[in-house]
Amino acid sequence: MTSSETLLPATRRTLLHRIATAQAEGRTPSLVAAVQREGRIAWSGARGCVRDHAPDDDTQYRIGSLTKTFTAVLVLRLRDEGLLGLDDPLEKHLPGTGVGEATVFQLLGHSAGLAAETPAPWWERTPGRIRPELSDVLGAHPLVHPAGHGHHYSNPGYTLLGALVEELRGDSWAEVLRREILEPLGMGRTTVEPQAPHADGWAVHPWADVMLLEPAEDLGLMAPAGQLWSTTTDLLRFALFLARGDDRVLSASSVEQMRTPAAPLETVDQDGNYGLGLQAVRREGRTLLGHTGSLPGFLAALWFSVEDDVAAVVLSNATSGPTIATVAADLVQIVAEAEPRIPDPWRPLPEVDQELLALTGPWYWGTRAHTLTLRADRGVELRPLQGPGRGARFRAAADGTWTGLDGYYAGETLRVVRADDGTVDHLDVGSFAFTREPYDPAAAVPGGVDEGGWRGLAT
Incomplete structure (x- = not known):
């Protein structure tokens, strides 16, 4: 495992201690993590074993719902090309789904009122081929809330967005993803199917230190909601794109729109929000953006802070155990607080009007x-x-x-x-x-200005 020398030794040790604690207390076979600062990988670390060897920043793990952010980028590209509008009803472009009144914007932000999951059986542990049609994904009663009334996370919603991409591009979701995001950003180790070296997914018994191998199913139509495998290195490239934009994929203004909250939360006590394919949380006074993911055998989290210019990725191969989202947030916080960003030098404007x-x-x-x-x-x-x-x-x-x-x-x-x-x-x-003065009498102040002017209490 390589580790950059761009961080101070004390910071590197604190980062290593955090992931070592997470792997040990979370009882996961392996855990890999990496931190990016100012666009460059500043630290990486790993604990545990994958197939009898230590994992590294080139080892693939399944990233689950982090896949949704990639699908959201593909949809925003369609918008930017004028092929759809975010307020378009789904029926305009993908007729016959039965939920066509939901808008593209609502599907992206999980406010379309769709159910969180598919009908039984548990879709993450069953082959995708058992649901060959969108109707099999949506079921007989796909809506559980009125559309547009609030955030309700929906995996089937992102299946619909993947189908929308295929309909408008005339190609498979996987091929469009490879061509429009992965290749331009140099993410050669992000794939639909696992490619060696990769981790196997395990379930760890809650009351004993024994493990059970989890199946790694092809999710079929549900792929746009959670199919992908990736590495810490590739995901940090993706984080940099999400923070700054890249005109080869999506402009800075469009990724900024992805980061903007899109719908009211389900409960008032939640400390986060959701944009268009991106989660947002507040942690120790800073806003962290990114996404978490899980599939049987795997946990993943990516967070980045635009203000601090720091991003962190944590991946593990256990169905449950380590609090991946918290660990990734801690890594961002450790670097941002131990080694604060040096501000850009002040420079005068090039010209003055x-x-x-x-x-x-x-x-x-x-x-x-x-x-x-x-x-x-x-x-x-x-x-x-x-x-x-x-x-x-x-x-x-x-x-x-x-x-x-x-x-x-x-x-x-x-x-x-x-x-x-x-x-x-x-x-x-x-x-x-x-106005230039408080209630300036020389200006056209709505309601006018009292002719007596300013006065003391006695007058």
């Missing part, structure tokens, strides 16, 4: 002070001067307005309102007027 520069500085919504700062590419950022509140980054549009990118004003329009003489009167965003 005097008219835009004149807009920067303090603005007031009523009496609440905000600041407007200039960003690259003529973008701006509007934030409260102190404390939390409504704010956002804005992207410049060709017509002289700006469109909100995040926060309260995501998607909203910021525009400069000018007086008759051409001078700036106020900023308008979502009907809120921001």
Whole structure:
């Protein structure tokens, strides 16, 4: 097992201790892990044995529902090419399923109201050929919730998305995946069927240190929901793509959309969310994105932090045992806190627009002070001067307005309102007027400004 020297010895030992503890206490035959920082693998480690030898970063494990993120990328590619819209009903492109009113967006974010699993028998331990049609996957009563009312995780939903990809591409899901994602990203060790060296899947007895070999079934139509085998090295390549985008596969703006929460959660006490094929959790003040996966004999987790530019993958070959999602999150946290990211050096903008520069500085919504700062590419950022509140980054549009990118004003329009003489009167965003002074009497403040002006209590 190779291990990069880019991390400090103490950090490397802490990472090794964490996975060693997970493998021992989780009682899994083997466990492999790797951490990526700033786009390069910074550490890898392994514990246990696979077929009488130690696993390494080239050993394949089955990754289960991590497969769903790959399927989601294929669907977003169809959207970006104009072959479908996310709000299109499934029936428009894949007729006759019986759940055609569900939209592509709802299927991606698990809010279509579909059942979590297929009808019996347990699909993960039975050959996929016993369900040759989508109707066999969906069953007689596929809907358990009203569509669009909230998040309810659904494996059959991703089977439908895989069938949608096949319908619009005119090729198998596996071939489209290889051609459009795996080859461009250099993921040669991510495959539909296992390729040596790979781990076998085991069930470990809950009350004794003995094991039972798990079957490794071809999932058939369910493949887009959980079929893939991969390695830590390949999955870290995928994590880098999900954090930054890659125009050969999907743009940065499209992968950012994948990371955006897509539906209300099932319960109010959940500490995570789900975007379009990506899970999101909050851990120790940071947002972790990625996906977890499990199939009989295997557990997998991939988390990355965009802010820290750190990603971690953990794979094991046991049906249950180690808390893989927690271990992967811990690895990200260990690196991010022990060796914080060095910020990029400050550099001035390449050029200055005097008219835009004149807009920067303090603005007031009523009496609440905000600041407007200039960003690259003529973008701006509007934030409260102190404390939390409504704010956002804005992207410049060709017509002289700006469109909100995040926060309260995501998607909203910021525009400069000018007086008759051409001078700036106020900023308008979502009907809120921001003036240069609190309730500026010289500006067109909605509701007007009292003629008596500001006064003390005695007056």
